[in-house]
Amino acid sequence: MADIERVYNVPLRKEWLKKPKYVRAKKAARALREFLIKHMKSDDVKIGKHLNEMLWKHGIKNPPHHVKLTAIKDDKGVVRAELVGFKYEEFKKEKKEEKGKLQETIEKIRGKAGKQKKEEKAEEKETKDEKPAEEKKEAPKKAKPKAEKAEA
Secondary structure, eight states, X not given: OOOEEEEEEEEOHHXXXXXXXXXXXXXXXXXXXXXXXXXXXXXXEEEOHHHHHHHTTTOSSOOOSEEEEEEEEXXXXXXXXXXXXXXXXXXXXXXXXXXXXXXXXXXXXXXXXXXXXXXHHHHHHHHHHHXXXXXXXXXXXXXXXXXXXXXX
């Protein structure tokens, strides 16, 4: 079975007018998904980055009245929809460092500022450790000129 590619101009206004202003973009996204499920005959629908940005371009209260998109259905029955003129890009989730629950709760409580304070304290300790060593080296240099004055 070959890939099926179709271009649609999806009317969204009739659907989002049924909802109050503060949920209209959400309703438009839902209506778009329902339209694609109905017309492409597949339950697995993925909306592309540019198409989603177009829906949310003017915020939650003012979605577009209609959207022109390209829908491609592959052999597995997955429908990928993207704004006309753009290619669908697969979303790749970045892996996070695994942390213990204790560290996560500490970060929630302290926030990012807690991390920064720890880093600053570590830097201060390093600089304090370096300063006494430098002072010890400088102290004997100062003592020698005084001893020469006493001999003269």
